[in-house]
Amino acid sequence: DADVTQTPRNRITKTGKRIMLECSQTKGHDRMYWYRQDPGLGLRLIYYSFDVKDINKGEISDGYSVSRQAQAKFSLSLESAIPNQTALYFCATSDRDRGREQFFGPGTRLTVL
């Protein structure tokens, strides 16, 4: 079974709709992250959480919110989706040591019409 799972894998929605993307992990890591990937722009950090009570904004948090329901679950919400939020979204986890790598989920492809 995958260590980091994301649901849904694909989603098409309309402008103005509320969308939630979910991430679960079985790696036992404290740290979780949400990124978006756009062609030519690489990965950009939306939000990150170092534990259940610690939530931080990344470089592009406007229009997004998150919830860390448990150590293993970290959800990303788009309160009112807009077309320029069409992208590939990745969840990732890491151990607290700064030298440790990140482990990524398979991604959610979101299309906002």
Place this chain on the structure above:
Amino acid sequence: GNSVTQMEGPVTLSEEAFLTINCTYTATGYPSLFWYVQYPGEGLQLLLKATKADDKGSNKGFEATYRKETTSFHLEKGSVQVSDSAVYFCALSAESSGGSYIPTFGRGTSLIVHP
């Protein structure tokens, strides 16, 4: 702030050619450096890493050396295969202005290997 710059792609090579993908960084303190690979339709996965100056990371025939004097971490492979076709991301983990260690990624370099 911290940043990673890597060469733009796509890089197109014939099978068995030598590969270099350049990566330079700007960071405070002593960052850890990473190369991730993303195969089509998948998430990123760690390819190799180095946590201190002069360390060499290696995996699957790929190598990169942490060069503090030139702030670089160039990815190399002596003989690429078609199966190496993917997007490669250089990344670092370094102390941010807030004092915690936040990952920073480059924009990715697409590699296309022809038979």
